[in-house]
Amino acid sequence: MKVTPDIIRHEFIGTEGKIVESPHAGYVGIHGIVIDETKNTFTILHEGTPKQVVKNTAVFHFNFPDGTVVEIDGRLLVGRPEDRLKKSIKRLW
Numbered sequence: 001m002k003v004t005p006d007i008i009r010h011e012f013i014g015t016e017g018k019i020v021e022s023p024h025a026g027y028v029g030i031h032g033i034v035i036d037e038t039k040n041t042f043t044i045l046h047e048g049t050p051k052q053v054v055k056n057t058a059v060f061h062f063n064f065p066d067g068t069v070v071e072i073d074g075r076l077l078v079g080r081p082e083d084r085l086k087k088s089i090k091r092l093w
Contacts, residue, residue: 008076009085012062013037017044020071021059039080 018031030051036043041052042060055074062070077084 007070008072010064011081012042012077013081016063017042018061018063019044019053019058020061022053022057024054024057027053027058037081040078 012034013036015034016032017034019027019029022028030044030046030053032044032046032051034042035045035050040056041054043050043052045051055077058074060072060074060077062072064070
């Protein structure tokens, strides 16, 4: 998978994710399949238990089916999934 700024438009439900940074110590290390997404949260199935993680305060690693691992700041993902498709993003690097 080619990693471009358009990655934030990707569908994250069903993708394996992990929280690698957060000011909330309880979030760090949560990993599993993303089972739901709202405007401000991801619900991740962590060891059989659904955990809600606030997007704005976390940095995520997402593993895509082709083996690509992408680190994304949750602040870029805030917003309804259907509205992210319309969002234009400036180059981040």
